[in-house]
Amino acid sequence: MTxxxxxxxxxGKTRIGRRVARLLDLPFxxxxxxxxAAHGPIPAIFETLGEPAFRELERAEVVKALAGGGVVSFGxxxxxxxxxxxxxxxxxxxxxxxxxxxxxxxxxNSNRPLVPDIDAWQRVLDARIxxxxxxxxxxxxxxxxxxxxxxxxVAAWVRTQFAKETV
Numbered sequence: 001m002t003x004x005x006x007x008x009x010x011x012g013k014t015r016i017g018r019r020v021a022r023l024l025d026l027p028f029x030x031x032x033x034x035x036x037a038a039h040g041p042i043p044a045i046f047e048t049l050g051e052p053a054f055r056e057l058e059r060a061e062v063v064k065a066l067a068g069g070g071v072v073s074f075g076x077x078x079x080x081x082x083x084x085x086x087x088x089x090x091x092x093x094x095x096x097x098x099x100x101x102x103x104x105x106x107x108x109n110s111n112r113p114l115v116p117d118i119d120a121w122q123r124v125l126d127a128r129i130x131x132x133x134x135x136x137x138x139x140x141x142x143x144x145x146x147x148x149x150x151x152x153x154v155a156a157w158v159r160t161q162f163a164k165e166t167v
Contacts, residue, residue, distance in 0.1 A: 001026065002069045003158055004088060006132055007096035008125045009076040009115045010106040012142040012150070016096065017073040019151035024158060027070035031061040031078060046113040059084060066091070076124065077114070079135055088135055092161055094154055095136035102143035137161070 003020065005013045014030045021028035032042060035057050039045055045054045058075060062084050065072045078084055098106075104118045115121040133139070138157050142150055 001158075001162060002066060002091045003071045003154075004066070004091045004093050005071065005073045005096060006079050006093060006135060007076065007142075008098070008103070008128065008132075009112050009121060010103045011076075011096035011098045012106075012147065013073040013076075013096055016142060016147050016151050016154070017071050019147055020154045020158070021071035023151055023155035024071065027068065028073070029065040029068060029070060030073040031058060031065050032073075032075040034061040034065065035075075043113045051114075055081065062087070076128070079131055080128070085131075085135060092158055093135050093137045094157075095132050095139040096142045097132075097139060098141065099143045 003024070003026070005017045005020070007013055014033070017030065018028050035045070035054075036042060038061070039057055042054065045057065055077070058078050059081050062072075062074065062078050062081070066087055074084075079088075100118055100122055103121055107115065107118060107121065115124055138154070140150060140153060
């Protein structure tokens with residue numbers, strides 16, 4: 001079983017995704033963390049190699065993560081790749097959303113190359129929201145609830161989907 005968490009930067013994909021994986025007793029992979037482990041900090045990759053090179057590295061990590069199964073958290077832009085979009089067929093795709101107000105507090109001193117501030121975040125979200133929504137099987141807002149409660153809701157939804165598949 002593969003559950004993929006998508007959504008804009010700072011929506012809580014990593015933090016809550018880990019909790020979902022624990023609740024479902026599945027492995028957790030964060031593709032951005034895998035990129036950092038293999039290639040160094042993402043801002044440095046953007047600065048030295050550019051976004052197209054980063055997207056190639058990202059695609060390779062997505063392929064590895066999906067092959068491993070479990071709960072996989074994608075970087076916000078991973079779904080821009082058409083091959084990645086196709087790879088999501090057969091996966092349970094969960095979209096995490098958040099309000100600009102909630103994200104503003106989370107961005108703080110983050111070092112995210114595409115979203116250095118809330119205005120940039122909003123532009124990225126506006127450009128991607130239709131794609132996110134089209135790919136998602138389940139959407140949940142992460143703005144104001146406790147991470148454990150959100151994770152419990154996602155895990156419960158996954159269990160119902162898995163039960164439907166085994167009937």
